[in-house]
Amino acid sequence: MSAAPDHWRKQPFIANPVLRYGLYAAALVYLLTTVATLPIDWERMAQGVVRAGRIFGGAFPPSFERSGLLIDGFMESLKIAILSTVGGLLLSVPIAFMAARNIAPLPIYYLGRATIILARSFHPVIVAIIFVKAVGFGPFAGVLTLIVYSVGFVAKLLAERIEEIDPGPVEAMKAAGASFLPTLFYAVFPQIMQRQIGLGIYQLDSNLRASAVVGIVGAGGIGSTLANAFGRYDYDFALAITMVIVGVILISEAISGTIRKRIA
Amino acid sequence: MEQLHMREWSRFTPQQRIQRYVGLALAALVVSWALGSINIIWAWVWDAPNQMGDLFSRMVPPDPANLEAIAKAMWETVNLATIATALAVVLSLPVAYIAAQNTTPNIVTLWIGRFILVSSRSVNTIIWALLFVAIFGPGVIAGIVAIMFRSIGFLGKLLGEAIEEIDPRPVEALQACGASHFKVVLYAIIPQVMPTFFAVSILRWDINLRESTVLGLVGAGGIGVILQGAIDTFNWQEVSTILIAIIALVITGEIIASRLRSRII
Numbered sequence: 001m002s003a004a005p006d007h008w009r010k011q012p013f014i015a016n017p018v019l020r021y022g023l024y025a026a027a028l029v030y031l032l033t034t035v036a037t038l039p040i041d042w043e044r045m046a047q048g049v050v051r052a053g054r055i056f057g058g059a060f061p062p063s064f065e066r067s068g069l070l071i072d073g074f075m076e077s078l079k080i081a082i083l084s085t086v087g088g089l090l091l092s093v094p095i096a097f098m099a100a101r102n103i104a105p106l107p108i109y110y111l112g113r114a115t116i117i118l119a120r121s122f123h124p125v126i127v128a129i130i131f132v133k134a135v136g137f138g139p140f141a142g143v144l145t146l147i148v149y150s151v152g153f154v155a156k157l158l159a160e161r162i163e164e165i166d167p168g169p170v171e172a173m174k175a176a177g178a179s180f181l182p183t184l185f186y187a188v189f190p191q192i193m194q195r196q197i198g199l200g201i202y203q204l205d206s207n208l209r210a211s212a213v214v215g216i217v218g219a220g221g222i223g224s225t226l227a228n229a230f231g232r233y234d235y236d237f238a239l240a241i242t243m244v245i246v247g248v249i250l251i252s253e254a255i256s257g258t259i260r261k262r263i264a
Numbered sequence: 265m266e267q268l269h270m271r272e273w274s275r276f277t278p279q280q281r282i283q284r285y286v287g288l289a290l291a292a293l294v295v296s297w298a299l300g301s302i303n304i305i306w307a308w309v310w311d312a313p314n315q316m317g318d319l320f321s322r323m324v325p326p327d328p329a330n331l332e333a334i335a336k337a338m339w340e341t342v343n344l345a346t347i348a349t350a351l352a353v354v355l356s357l358p359v360a361y362i363a364a365q366n367t368t369p370n371i372v373t374l375w376i377g378r379f380i381l382v383s384s385r386s387v388n389t390i391i392w393a394l395l396f397v398a399i400f401g402p403g404v405i406a407g408i409v410a411i412m413f414r415s416i417g418f419l420g421k422l423l424g425e426a427i428e429e430i431d432p433r434p435v436e437a438l439q440a441c442g443a444s445h446f447k448v449v450l451y452a453i454i455p456q457v458m459p460t461f462f463a464v465s466i467l468r469w470d471i472n473l474r475e476s477t478v479l480g481l482v483g484a485g486g487i488g489v490i491l492q493g494a495i496d497t498f499n500w501q502e503v504s505t506i507l508i509a510i511i512a513l514v515i516t517g518e519i520i521a522s523r524l525r526s527r528i529i
Contacts, residue, residue: 031350038343044403051398083302123474125390220303
């Protein structure tokens with residue numbers, strides 16, 4: 001430190017130079033080796049541009065000729081979303097109570113947590129494919145799938161809310177000699193109801209989106225219509241469906257956002 | 265004393281109560297409409313617990329015979345998610361830059377940026393995958409590109425918001441010193457959005473890991489291909505092995521992501 005440096009240098013993000021360059025090198029080696037070893041058919045990829053041209057050429061202009069099919073698909077998606085949201089909200093209440101540390105005894109708590117983790121681990125498409133195999137093609141498989149999906153999300157957040165409740169009312173009820181159920185109804189439910197309704201509206205929006213996806217593996221709704229259109233190389237209809245899906249998602253996002261803002 | 269007994273406690277005013285009842289009635293109406301008109305074969309519904317039980321009984325015990333192929337496909341899934349995330353991160357930077365109100369060059373670029381973000385986010389990964397499988401054929405490339413297209417919107421939106429929230433003073437200070445535009449970005453903006461950048465990238469990697477487990481179901485590579493194969497051949501014991509492997513992968517990914525995040529922030 002003889003003279004003050006006349007140049008300011010930006011502080012590196014990772015102070016230790018060995019670690020820093022080591023990490024950079026490791027990342028580079030990883031990227032290069034994986035890109036090199038991925039089973040990629042370069043020839044087929046090169047043809048992709050041509051094929052993309054053909055697909056987009058076939059997709060424009062989007063065809064709304066079979067809009068009856070489109071509307072039917074959407075109504076089915078909407079029904080799937082509504083029923084699965086209701087089912088998911090109802091089912092998530094007991095599971096959330098099981099998974100709340102301040103309410104449930106330890107073994108039940110672990111059971112509740114495990115249920116939530118299990119419901120959250122699988123992508124809805126995997127759940128859908130299994131339900132389709134078990135209960136057959138159609139909206140019923142979709143409803144079951146999205147119930148699982150809703151439980152994973154709603155029960156998790158509801159359990160967190162239950163863990164945060166004010167213990168005062170609960171203690172007051174207990175002191176007055178109330179048994180377990182009245183305590184739940186008068187001391188716990190009023191504190192979590194608002195959160196549950198907010199989550200319900202969010203989940204309805206989220207289920208509507210997901211119902212488009214689970215339909216692709218046969219679980220009913222607009223996704224099935226889309227998958228069929230794709231399967232028949234009906235790209236102009238597929239584009240029309242995709243455009244409507246995007247439009248509906250944007251509208252439902254706006255609606256659910258407004259409602260949540262008003263009740264919050 | 266008499267007076268005290270007369271007072272009745274209630275949580276809601278009459279008007280609030282009416283609103284609540286109307287709300288409940290509307291909800292009940294909508295639900296019964298959905299329940300009444302949905303195209304469900306009810307006999308299947310009553311049979312569902314049996315069918316599910318039957319399916320699960322076929323799944324136990326999990327059969328590890330094909331473990332090597334599963335492990336290989338898992339590794340491919342991880343690589344697919346990681347490469348797609350890395351590419352999406354790089355591509356989302358310019359999008360975030362033009363989609364943020366305080367850095368975008370003009371109103372046209374702002375709307376281009378927003379259009380890219382909205383269209384990327386509102387089409388689901390699986391739908392992107394369907395498209396890219398049609399273009400590139402079945403395989404990992406379709407999966408990588410699908411995940412990339414979906415992630416750009418997510419990353420670009422959150423990064424753009426981070427750029428909009430930066431402290432403007434370092435920017436002004438550098439401009440006052442006569443720094444070039446490039447240097448302003450490098451020294452005043454990038455350091456401020458760096459933590460968000462890493463946090464968001466890690467979060468997206470975690471999400472992409474989940475999403476890449478299903479790409480194979482539409483033919484876009486990864487563990488889903490093997491899962492689909494096992495389901496098509498009714499090899500339920502292998503299916504359960506794969507499902508367990510997926511749970512392990514997702515939970516490991518979540519642990520890694522949360523560790524990395526707590527290191528950085």
